[in-house]
Amino acid sequence: MALRIKDVAQAAGVSVTTVSRVLSNNGPVRDSVRERVQAAMQELGYRPNAAARRLRSGDTATIGLVVSDVRNPFFTEVSRAVEDMAYRQGMRVILCNTDENPEKEAMYLRLMEEERVTGMIYSPTRDAAERFRAEHYPFPVVMIDRADAASHADAVTLDNRAAAERLTLHLLERGHRCIFGLFGNASTTGRERHAGYCDAMQRHGLGADAVFVEPQPAGAQQAVGARLAARGGAPVPDAILASNGLLLLGAFRALREARQTPAPGLHGAPGHPPAAPALCGFDNDAWTELVEPGITVIAQPVYEIGRCAMTLLSERIAQPDIPRRTRVLPGELIVRGSSTGIVA
């Protein structure tokens, strides 16, 4: 095995206690002794055993981060934020991808307990969110992206309802009337955004025309394709709104597939052919700026969400008994050509 604290103690001619004090920089040690110990550690190439420290001290200095999939740019960025903050505080991060799969999720929650994580940042699937009770867990939990008062967990979310309303109103202001909405069915987020969309439509005396789908591009693509191809009574939408980055991607593909550039526009004026529907959605993912015309989106302050979650978590770790807190961050509307017809 590797070197132990005892080896360092012998080399430096002190007790293990003293070495431990130098290691954790805690407790009185004469400067000359400290230097001697540090020199011994350096020379021997000693590395303290993290598992032993955790076991003995009871402090794992570990944050659990449970999300659906890091490949979703939203979570990629959140995980970077969380990791930056955590490592800066001398904490590790255990990252788990549930793939919206309840069994995986249950397994990882169990893992969090076995690891005795100091705290967890958690983005539950819809079903799990409804059942989750923070008080059943022996560590603090901060929810991100999705929140639920009954969970009794701190949370940081977007102001989903307001952002969706804002986005819908933007389309209505541009003259669109028949706005087809795509919402994710796996989280509370999708429902909140749906509510905001409905609010805006209602305020203009318009009915909702929306579906809930799996939060994957394929399902969204199919739904949009079907909606565009629908015969019979339903009028063709003149705008499409997708409630997250994955759905937006699917919608974009469907429009392209239909050989309709997602260019903006109203129904054709007399003498002009009808234009393709406008497109907008949530999440300022890289591609939305790169395609032409760019896609109008609600940008989430993604890094900030991760940072904020870590801050809430740290504060609760320090003071476990403060009342539940929720941070609601605003989304930012970024208007691009896909909803205005103005190609930058």
Place this chain on the structure above:
Amino acid sequence: MALRIKDVAQAAGVSVTTVSRVLSNNGPVRDSVRERVQAAMQELGYRPNAAARRLRSGDTATIGLVVSDVRNPFFTEVSRAVEDMAYRQGMRVILCNTDENPEKEAMYLRLMEEERVTGMIYSPTRDAAERFRAEHYPFPVVMIDRADAASHADAVTLDNRAAAERLTLHLLERGHRCIFGLFGNASTTGRERHAGYCDAMQRHGLGADAVFVEPQPAGAQQAVGARLAARGGAPVPDAILASNGLLLLGAFRALREARQTPAPGLHGAPGHPPAAPALCGFDNDAWTELVEPGITVIAQPVYEIGRCAMTLLSERIAQPDIPRRTRVLPGELIVRGSSTGIVA
């Protein structure tokens, strides 16, 4: 504190050893006893303490994954592959982002030692790669993306030289002659791809016209912008080749900025205005397929690279003394409109 194995033992009326045997599913236990123990665990909600198990067993069941930045889609996907494989084998993953910063990198390598990781998957910066010696570390190391024989570490890489040559030949076949190359200066990968590019140019009796830049979009954008604006002798490039996804993005932005759609084409035929340069590069990142025309790229088998790295690592953990192995995976040329003028 939480429940201990002793509590389970008491509840089930057996010794701690028996509980341990049930836990690790290892050692003889009568079926009826096993069931009784499992029932007790279930009822009490017992969770074994991971730190204690690791300390005692000496097996941390932990993989270290050290990359530059998970936000780079290449590493996002690699990390998913590694995590999928690892968790399936009951191992955890510790993910570290070095940001190509030598100090962070050194800190994380130290962390790997303190965690007593079972093995490490490592994408070193160029400078670190030259100095790294696997035999100085007490655990097996598999390098990804970047490799160096002197490191004595197993490695899985792309066939960089062949892929770059292939991509360059593709441009040459389409009639391009003045091909400006952008290569990353932070890794051996950039140099290998540069060599492949030079091979292809030389074979056609052409000189290289390339620069090495920081592997960030901003630097690439600037370099391409400068090259396009160059006055004096240097002819305007009729094609641009970028050696990774970040550089490709920068080049794309530069072309757009120059109000030149990255549309393909040769120098203008008589009577036609000169077309914008062709664009191609490495990494089949999502946006390259979404922009129009799509970008011609070398697709790396990214998930497979991660999977393969975990396989090599597992095998070396099982047999530490087998000779060093290198897996070289082929890249796949995906031809899109940016190099052919055929807009799908």
Place this chain on the structure above:
DNA sequence: TTGAAAGCGCTAACAA
């Protein structure tokens, strides 16, 4: 300011 010794929760000899 230092050291001796107990013990964190678990696993693995060894004994029965």
Place this chain on the structure above:
DNA sequence: TTGTTAGCGCTTTCAA
């Protein structure tokens, strides 16, 4: 098939 017991490497009383 089961139990007793000695540590894994560290931190933390407690006493000096």
